[in-house]
Amino acid sequence: MAAVKRPPLPVILVASDLLEGDVVFATSNGWTRNPREALVARDDGAAQALEVLGATAFLRAKVVGPYLVDVELDAEGLPVPRHYREILRTLGPSVRPDVGKQADFQI
C-alpha cells in the first residue's frame, strides 16, 4: 500500500458543521465543538479511522472540509495544534476574546 500523506502524529480531526458552520472536532462517538474534547489519534491506524469518520460525515452532509491537524499535548494531556492557523481555529479571533471558542469554553 502506498504511503498516505498525513500530518505527523498525534493528530485530531477538524471540520465545519454543514448547517451551523461551527468548527467541530471528531470524538469517539460523534462530534464536539470543544477542541479539548477532540479525540487524539496517536498511531496510523487511529489517524486512518479519523479520516474515514470525516469522509463518512462529509458524504452524509453532516460536515464540510474535514482534515487532520497535528497537535501537541499540553500539561493536562489535551491537544493543542502546532500551527498558528489551527490554534486560531480552536480559539476564535485573537482580536475578539469575547467571541468564539475561547469565550464559549473559557480556553
Added chain:
Amino acid sequence: MYRYDQFDERLVRERVAQFASQVERRIAGALTEEEFLPLRLKNGLYLQLHSYMLRIAVPYGSLRARQLRQLARIADEYDRGYGHFTTRTNLQFHWAKLKDVPTVLGLLADVEMHCIQTSGNCVRNVTADHFAGVAYDEIEDPRPVAELIRQWSSLHPEFEWLGRKFKIAVAGAAHDRAVIKSHDLGVRIVRDGKTGEAGYEILVGGGLGRTPMAGQTLREFLPREDLLAYIEAALRVYNLDGRRDNKFKARIKILVHETGIEAFRAEVEKEFARIDKTKANGDPAELARIAAYFTSPPYESLPEVSRKLEEAQAKDVELSRFVEHNLFRHKRKGYTALTISLKPIGGTPGDISSDQMRAVADLAEQYSFDELRVSHAQNLILPYVRLDDVPEIFARLKAHDLATPNVGLITDIISCPGLDYCALATARSIPVAQALSNRFADPAKQAEIGEISIKISGCINACGHHHIGNIGILGLEKKGAESYQITIGGDPGDDYALGELLGPGLPAEKVPEAVERVVAVYLAERQSGETFIETYRRLGLAPFKSAFKEIADVAA
C-alpha cells in the same frame, strides 16, 4: 437613492426562495458540496475559519437609515452584535449559520437589500465614488449608471459562471476615488472634447492579488447608449477566451496581458459590432427612470461659511481637528460630506457594532436626508450635512466612539479581516493594524505626518489593497510563522502606482518600528508642502530601503 419597484422586489424575493431550495437540495443530497459551493458563494455565503460569513451587498456604497437599522437587527439576532465593512463597500457578518441564512436574506429583502453576487465567479457588487452626487469636482453622478449595471448584471444568464470573479467600478469626477484601475472593468464618465457630450471611458484588466496590474484603456469614448452592449461584448470575449486551466490565471487581466490590449480590443470591438444593440442596450428611458432617483435632496440656501461652526471650533480643539480631517468639500454652499471614521485608535478597521449602526442611522435620518455612504476605505459618510450641524453631530459621534479625527491620516488604515476570520489568509492583519494605530495614536504626530495611507492584507489575494497603499503590508507564512512584507509608493488615485518592496519579511512585532523608520525618512527629507507619496516620488526607494534595512538586519 434608488428604490425597488415591484420587479426588483420580486426578483430578490424569488432569489431568497431559490437559495432556500438550494440549501434543502444540498442537505437532501441532490447537490454535492462541489455543486452547492458556487451557489452559496453567489449568495454571499463563505465558509470561513470559525464559521460561515455572510457578505451583504451595499451597491455603490449607498445606504438608507432604515437599511442600517435592519443590519443592526440582524447583527443582534443572527450574529454577534457587530459587522465589518469591506474595501468593496459590502458589509460582512462573521458568524452566520447556514440554517438561518434564508431568513436573514428575507430580512434584507424587507429593506431592499440582498447578497446576490457578492462572491463567486460572476459580476460582483458594482462600486462607485463614495462622494458621488456631492463632490465639488464631479462631471456627472456615477450612481445611475452603477445601478443600471447592477440590474443588468444581476442573475445574468450568460455571465453567472465565468472563469473567475469580475469587478466593475464607476467614477464620475475629475479625481478617481473609486480605484477604477484596480478593477476588471472600470467605467469613467467623461465629456467628449469637441461636442461636450457625456460618455464613458472604459478601462479593462486591472486587479490586485497575486499578479497586480493596472487597468488599461479599452475604449477612449463610448457613447452612453452603447454601454450595456459594450460590457456584454467584453464579458463574452472573457467568458470564451479567458483561461480556465489555472485559477491564478483566470482573471481578465491575464487574458488582456497575454493577448495584448490591441488584440483584445479588436476582439471586443468585433463582438460589439455583431451584437443587436437595439435589444442589448438599455432603453434610454430606463436610465432616465433610474437617474430620477438620484436627484439632489432639498438643499437650503446657506452661506458658504458657518459662523456657528467656526465659533464652536475656536472653543474645541478636538472638533477643530475633526473638521480639518473628516469633512470633504461639497458642491453646495454651506454643506459638507462628513466622514465617520471606523478606525478608532487600536480598533479593528471597518468594524461597527449594532449600537453604532443605530446611532449612525439616527444621524443620517436627522442630518443627512436619510442617506449614508460606505467608502472603499472602510469608513461611513454622511453626504449632505449642513456645516451648522457639524458640532452637534461631532458630539453625538463622540458618545459612540465614532469621532476619530483621522480620515486620510496614518491611523486611517485599510485592513482585511486576515487570519483572525478568513480561511484563505496566511497571516493576521488586524493586530498589525491595531499595533500601528496605537504607535501613531498621538493626533499631533498624525497631523504632522499628514496625508498617507497604510493598507494591510493577510494574504496574496490583496483584499486589503496593500499594493496601492503608500505603505503596503502583506502578511505571509514563512517557516511556520507569520511574516510581513512592506512595500511603499503605492497610490490608488490619479497617479495610480503599485508599491515596491522594501526588503525581506518581518515578524509582526517589528512592523511598527519599520513603518516609523520609513516615516522618519519622509519627515526628515520632505520639502515644504510635500506629502509622503510626493517625497517618495522625488527621492525614490533607496533612502527608505536603507532605513528599513537596519530593522530587517536586526530581525534576521
Added chain:
Amino acid sequence: MLLLDRHGPREDIWERAEYICQAETNHILAPFGAIVSSDAITDDMKLGALLEPDRAVEDVTPFFDRLDLIVIHFPSAANGRGFSTARQLRQAGYKGRLRAFGPLISDQFPQALACGFDEVEIIGAAAARQPVEHWMEALKRISVFYQRDYGSEDSIPDRRAALAGAVDA
C-alpha cells in the same frame, strides 16, 4: 442520462458516432471536425455536430443549414463558457436545435434556455441525483429578469416601459 427541454423529458433520437461512415441510422451526432472532413454524407442524413471546445463559431457558420443539432459540451457545471458559445451561434443566425451536454445542475436550466439552448443532456451522477421535477421547478423559480436580449420579450425594462406607456396613454 437525462434529456430535457422546456416541456419536460425527451427521447434522444440521435445516434452518436465518431465518424459518419460508422453510423447505422440517419440521425447522426458526430464531432464537427468529423462532419466537415467526411465524404460519406448523403442528402437523406440528419446531422448533429458536437462542437470541440476550441472551435470558433465562424468555422461553423457555413454549415448552419446542414446541421439540425449542435451540441455544446460543458466539462463541469462551474464552466459557463458554453453559454457564450450558444449566444454566438444564435447571434450568427443558427436556427437549428442547440443542446447543452454535461454535468449541469438544475438551477442552470433557465440560464441555458435564455442563452439559446433548446435542451440539456445531463450525464452520470448529476442526472441520478437531480430528478426531472428539480429541472422543471427551476424554470419557475425566478420569474423576472433584467436582460432585454435573452429570449423573451418581457424583461423587466420592457415591462417597465409597457407600464409607463400605459400610464402615458
